[in-house]
Amino acid sequence: MVLIGAVLWGVSGTAAQLLFQRFNFNSGWLVTVRMSIAGLLLLLSVSIKSGPAYTIAIWKNKRDAMKLILFAIIGLLGVQYSYFAAIQYGNAATGTILQYMGPIFITVYVALRRRQLPSLVQLASVFLALFGAFLLVTDGDLHSFAISPLAVFWGLISAVTVAFYSLYPNGLLQKYGAATISGWGMLIGGIGMGFIHPPWHFTGHNTFSSWMLTGFVVLFGTLIAFYIYIASLKYISASEASVLACGEPLSATLIAVSCLHVHIGFFALLGGLCILITVTLMAWKGSTE
Template identity: 35%
Template sequence: MAKWAVAVAALFWAISGVVAQQLFASTTIQAPALTTIRMAFSGILFLLIFFVTRSKHGKLASRTRKFYLLKMPLFGVLGIFGMQYTYFQAIQHGSAVVATVLQNSAPVLLLFWAIWRTKSWPNLTDVLATTGAVIGVVLLVTGGDVTKLLVSPIAIFWGILSAFAAAFYILFPLSLLRRFPAPYLLGLGMLYGSIFSYWITPVTDWSMFFRPQVLPMFLYIVVGGTLIPFFLFLYALRTLPPTTVSVLTCLEPFGAVVFSVLFLGMSFGWGEIIGIICVMSAVLLLAFSKEPREPTQSQD
């Protein structure tokens, strides 16, 4: 059951990217506005869920040291906002497939972080994974012809930046998760992120998200692309080993390809398909590595 939960969560996230691509293509809504509104509504819903179930989490007073309260805005702005903003920008300027594949290359960046933290030399697995990821990205954006780009440079820029943001999102909140319930941390982080997003790019017309042609897509992005997959993923993490979770979440890029073909009528050449396989193979190679690099986390 837990494996199905991760698989469904990955597919829900894949559909969310495709829905966002259709939203940008069929309306005047821009990535900054969608980022702001999505985080605001999702943050409120997560906090409501936390307060409804707060009896299961105990009191927060004993955990709210000032140091951790200062880390929450950083998590919300650099982690949640950074990851969602760059992801939606990559979709708007490129496609859901490009954005999803590039963001899912974050484990390769985490590898470099782990090597730096452990002060060790890369092993053969590290070299193969890094090489595969680089080759895969090149094939994805060129289709195999390095003299031309199939994707705009700005989409590549945002996609790579989203991988860095995703790596930060994975690493930074580990100490916070040991002290705060996930719905509380995620809800508060999203509210911080939405406030920052609104500050840099104010949303002047909130009503555009409630128009008949927009509302179904927006609701799916908030509920189907955020709330449901998060709780499915959280449920699975309680019973599945990290390797299994990593393998199953690789369904997201492949789901993005399938749904883009089915619902958006997109087509992909062999070069792009091989590129996607290379990137995901690199992630799987790291997941199955017999010498996992796990940098020690700060206990502050």
């Protein structure tokens, strides 16, 4: 289930790359549509399963409601927009791999908060990830960037927002459930982005293929991928799931290279592998503590 969800996320990134680079879609518009529709569908499913009262319970607690809004804007909207912007200025493979540096920022934050040095495994993981990022963005050439600096910028912002997204909502998730929090978060984020990129201000090529890709991003790359990933946590631990979720950047890279003919040099591939090894090491370290 985790692997299917991860592959759907990876394919979704590649579909978004097609929409941006071949059909001239705007990343902000796609974020608005993706988050709004997925949020509505998630909340509808929660209402059917648990009742409307359960779905709106969080709005009766002002403190939790404010935390939800902050999570929606900085966490969900931040990660969605920065991820798609990284794809728009670069490609799905590098955007996804850069996003997977999120655990590095989590490690640094936790170490600073606890005022203690990271373990040797964590320090080695941080340096390995930084080395991997260097290879990824330069392809081993010190005098040039292998990908757009804007793609690197938005990819790193995506990693930071992933860290926030992972750390901030734990209390809300335990109290109200993942589907409810994610549903409201996506809907709020979609509405927020809608003020900047209204869904009715569409730019791009209006074709059957482009709308099929959009539907795939919304339904399979967002709603279904999220549901089956959450459902998998009933059977395996979160650390095991995070290791298996490395299928996302691997699938994005394979599809980008094989289907979209994106050129990724040897050193860039080596850098991506370093980042994936980092995620695996940190997840393994977490599972043994």
